[in-house]
Structures are given as C-alpha cells and as structure tokens.
Amino acid sequence: MPSALILKIHTISVTVFLVFYLLKTFFLLLGKDTVLDTFSKNTRITEMVFSALFLITGIWLIVITGGIKTLQIVKLLLVFASIPLAVTGFKKKKKILASLSFLMLIGAYGLAEASRSKPYPIKHASASESSPGKYLFENNCTQCHGPDGKKMYHEAADLSLSVKDASMMAAIIRNGSNKKMPAYGELLSEEEIHAVAEYVYTLRSN
Ligand code: HEC
Numbered sequence: 001m002p003s004a005l006i007l008k009i010h011t012i013s014v015t016v017f018l019v020f021y022l023l024k025t026f027f028l029l030l031g032k033d034t035v036l037d038t039f040s041k042n043t044r045i046t047e048m049v050f051s052a053l054f055l056i057t058g059i060w061l062i063v064i065t066g067g068i069k070t071l072q073i074v075k076l077l078l079v080f081a082s083i084p085l086a087v088t089g090f091k092k093k094k095k096i097l098a099s100l101s102f103l104m105l106i107g108a109y110g111l112a113e114a115s116r117s118k119p120y121p122i123k124h125a126s127a128s129e130s131s132p133g134k135y136l137f138e139n140n141c142t143q144c145h146g147p148d149g150k151k152m153y154h155e156a157a158d159l160s161l162s163v164k165d166a167s168m169m170a171a172i173i174r175n176g177s178n179k180k181m182p183a184y185g186e187l188l189s190e191e192e193i194h195a196v197a198e199y200v201y202t203l204r205s206n
Contacts, residue, residue: 003064003153010057014112016050018105024090025102033093040090065143065153071115078108116154119182124192133199136192140184141200149203155180160205170197 020043027036058076062068082104089098123139125132138147145151149159162169173193176183184193 003061003151006057006060006064007154009053010061013050013054013057014109017047017054018109020047020050021086021102021105024086025098028090028093028098029095036090036093065120067120067143069115069118069120071111071118075108075111075115078104078111082108117176117179117182119184119187122184122187124188131199132192133195133197136188136196137199140188141196144181149200157181159200159203162200162204166194166197166201169200170194173197 024036024039027033027039062072082101085097085104086101088094089096089101120140120143123136125135129135137145142151144153144156145159146153149162152158164172170193172181173188173196174183174185188196
C-alpha cells in the first residue's frame with residue numbers, strides 16, 4: 001500500500017479518535033453523565049475500530065520509514081500514558097483525569113505536527129568509510145527518500161528526477177525546504193553536506 005494512503009488513514013483515524021475524546025470530555029465536564037455513558041456505549045465498536053486503525057497505521061509508518069524521531073517517541077509515550085487515564089476518567093467520572101488525558105492527546109498531536117520537518121537522529125560516517133556520501137545518505141535520508149531516491153514519503157521530492165545542480169542541492173540540504181525537508185546545516189559539516197549532495201547526484205536516472 002502506498003505510504004501516502006497509510007498516512008491519510010492514520011490522520012483520519014487520529015482525528016476521529018480525538019473528536020470522540022473531545023465530546024466525551026465535554027459531556028463529563030458539563031456533568032452530563034448519562035449522555036456520556038450512552039455515547040460511550042453507542043460508539044464503543046467504532047472507537048475500537050478507529051483506535052486499532054490508528055495504532056496499526058502508526059506502527060506501519062514507523063516500519064515504512066525505518067526510523068523514529070525523538071519527538072515521535074515523546075508523542076508515543078504521551079498517547080500510551082493518556083489512554084489508561086481516559087479509561088479511568090470516563091468510567092469513574094473523574095473530570096481531572098479525563099481533562100489531563102485529553103490535554104496529553106492534544107499535546108501528542110502538536111508534537112506529531114512539530115516533528116514533521118525534524119530530521120531523524122543523525123549518523124555520521126566513520127573516517128574509514130570508503131564512500132561517506134553514500135553512508136550519510138543511506139543512514140540519514142532514506143527514511144523519506146528511499147535508497148534509490150524515489151520513495152517520496154510525506155511529499156519528499158523524487159531525487160532521481162531532480163534537476164537541481166550540486167550547489168542548489170547542497171543549499172536545500174543545509175537549509176531545508178518548505179517546512180517539509182529537514183535542515184541539516186547544524187547537524188552535518190559542510191564537507192558532509194557536499195559529500196551527500198554528490199551522492200544524491202548519482203541517483204539520477206537521466
Ligand atoms: C523527513 C523527511 C526527509 C528527510 C529525512 C530528508 N528529506 Fe530531503 N526532502 C524531503 C521533502 C519533503 C522534500 C521536498 C521539499 C519541497 O517540496 O520543498 C525534500 C527535498 C530534497 C531535495 C531537493 C530535490 C529537488 O530537486 O527539489 C534534496 C536534494 C534532498 N531532499 C536531499 C536530502 C538529503 C541529502 C537528505 C539526508 C541528509 C534528506 N533529503 C533527508 C524530505 C526529507
């Protein structure tokens with residue numbers, strides 16, 4: 001299945017999940033306990049389906065990218081910590097627990113957005129590496145671009161079709177682009193940026 005579709009299912013199921021939680025927290029805070037119980041009962045199956053979809057697609061996305069960012073780890077911890085709080089909060093009608101859980105989920109959503117243009121943890125080539133450019137690319141860039149440059153995860157450019165020259169590519173690698181491509185200027189040395197830009201050049205099909 002293409003990663004764009006999985007990403008879309010993930011976003012939709014997360015949204016449905018959040019809307020359910022928002023409504024339930026709202027009912028609880030307004031003291032509408034019977035409404036809350038009826039709503040919870042009527043949406044139980046739907047909520048189970050969407051939360052399963054949300055978890056499966058989330059794990060699938062980690063597998064597709066083959067990497068996880070620090071902010072995404074914090075996001076996962078927040079999601080997993082918020083679920084038992086919400087379950088207890090809604091069941092025992094504890095407003096503080098349910099609100100806290102909802103805030104944690106909103107925080108997790110914010111982190112997911114904020115992590116979009118962040119790089120995966122950086123790996124540098126050792127001095128003995130015969131092709132540092134290739135090593136840097138395969139360890140820092142393939143999560144989004146794939147080993148052949150064609151993966152296009154999260155709207156990443158197809159590098160095999162790029163028409164940019166080496167200095168333009170180096171500038172994009174250094175500064176990032178459109179809040180989608182991470183900036184590597186503070187993470188990689190100029191020498192590393194040039195080495196990886198040169199390697200990207202070799203992925204061209206033309
Ligand atoms: C988090 C995902 C992600 C990672 C990791 C990533 N990129 Fe990108 N890259 C993108 C996206 C998205 C674009 C398209 C940006 C745009 O549309 O402005 C892009 C665009 C580019 C371009 C411009 C191509 C063109 O012709 O427009 C180059 C070159 C590039 N990336 C190289 C790299 C290199 C080298 C690395 C590793 C050091 C890397 N990228 C890591 C997402 C990523």
